[in-house]
Amino acid sequence: MLIARVIGELVSTHKHKSHVGRKALIVQPLDLDGTDRGDAVIALDAVDAGVGDRVLLVTEGFSAMTSVGRPESPIDMAVLGIIDRLDLDPLLGTALPKLK
Amino acid sequence: MLIARVIGELVSTHKHKSHVGRKALIVQPLDLDGTDRGDAVIALDAVDAGVGDRVLLVTEGFSAMTSVGRPESPIDMAVLGIIDRLDLDPLLGTALPKLK
C-alpha cells in the first residue's frame, strides 16, 4: 500500500454500472516526508475520505475490488483508511513526517 | 485507474475467440494537466467510447476481465467510463485541467 493525499474528485456520468454511487477520488501518492511520489491516480473511496485527507491507498485490482464489497466491480485502486500518524524508527531522525 | 484519451483502434482478425466483437482501443494515458503520461496502450472497450474521448482506464487484469462481463476473456486493460470533468482542490490552482 502507499500513502497518498486526496486532491480532488473525478466526475463521470457515462460509466460502468458498478461504479454508480461511488466516489472516484483523485489522489497524489506521497513519500514519507510528504513530497509527491510520481503522478496522481484515480481510486475508488471505501472509507468516505475527502479532499485534503492523508490516506492509505491500495493499488492492486483484486484487493481494491474486495475493499468496496462489490466483487463484480472493476477497480484497481482504492482508498482504505485515513492516516492518523506514522511512527518511524527514532534512529531515522524524524518521528513524524509533515505534509506539505 | 488512470485518465486517458482514445487515439485509435487496433484491428486484428486472427485473435483469441473471447475478443471477437470487442473494440480494442488505442489509448494514451494522461497527467492531470492533459499531457501524455508514458506511452499508449491497448484496452478493451466497456462503455462504447470513441476516438477523442477522455476516459477512465483500469490497468489490472482481474478488474479488466470483470468490466466487460466475460470472466473467461483474457484482458488486462479496459475503458470503464467517459470523463465529464475533474474537480480539483481549489488550493491547487486550476479548477479543471484542459486537454490538448
Added chain:
Amino acid sequence: MLIARVIGELVSTHKHKSHVGRKALIVQPLDLDGTDRGDAVIALDAVDAGVGDRVLLVTEGFSAMTSVGRPESPIDMAVLGIIDRLDLDPLLGTALPKLK
C-alpha cells in the same frame, strides 16, 4: 495490452508440467511507431504466432492463464492476437505506423 513483435522462441526441457506442449515466444514490446519499448519478455502463445508477427500481448497473470485455457498453468504473459493494422486518429498525422 501491448503491441509486440515475435523475435524468437525459448527452449526448455526441464519445466513445469503445465507448460509442456506450449510455445514460449520471445517477444519485443513496441511503441506505436514500431520502435522498441523496453526489453524483450517471454510469453506463451495462444494463437499460433511465429517469428516476425506483430502481436497483441497481455502482461498480467490471471488474464494470461485464462488465455491458454489452462487455469492450472502458471503464466504471466501471453500472445492473444495477430495484428492486422492500427487505425490512428487522423489528427495525429500518421494513419498506420510502420514496423522496422
Added chain:
Amino acid sequence: MLIARVIGELVSTHKHKSHVGRKALIVQPLDLDGTDRGDAVIALDAVDAGVGDRVLLVTEGFSAMTSVGRPESPIDMAVLGIIDRLDLDPLLGTALPKLK
C-alpha cells in the same frame, strides 16, 4: 518477493474493518548489499515482525491477502518472513551482504 527492512508503523483509526487488529508496517525495500531500493511502502504484518527486522516482502495483492488468512481483506503487500541470512554464489564475492 523482495528483501526489506521494517522502519516504522502506520497508525490509522478510521480504516477498512478487515484491517482492524493488524499491524501496518512501514518497510524500506533493499538491494542485496543492504542499500535502499526505491522508496518505502506500507505492508501488513503476517509474522509479528518489528522495527529493525530484515524481512521477506510480498508485493502482490492476491498473495498478500492469502498471507494473513483473511481472503476478504484488501491488502497488496505483506511481510511473510524474517530473514536469517542470504547465501550467495561464492563466485560473486561476498558470502553475506551486510545491512546498514
Added chain:
Amino acid sequence: MLIARVIGELVSTHKHKSHVGRKALIVQPLDLDGTDRGDAVIALDAVDAGVGDRVLLVTEGFSAMTSVGRPESPIDMAVLGIIDRLDLDPLLGTALPKLK
C-alpha cells in the same frame, strides 16, 4: 515471464507456514544478451533449480502460487523452468546469447 540466473538462496526460519520446505532462490533477471536487467529478486523454486542455472521466472502472484501447487501459499515470483537455449530470429544477428 523473464529470463534469470540463480545466484543464491535466502534462509529464513521464522516465516509463513506455507513456505516451510520450499527453497527461496535469489535470482538475477537478465536481458537476452545475458547482462543484468534491474536488481535481484526472491522467487520460490518449482523445478529444483540451483545456483548458476539460467531459468524462466514468473513474476505475478496468482501464477506463482499456482506453480508450486499450493493455492494457500503467498508467493509472487517463482522459477518455472530451466532454460536450454534461446532461438532468436537470424535476422537479428546472434543465434544464442551467452551468459556472462
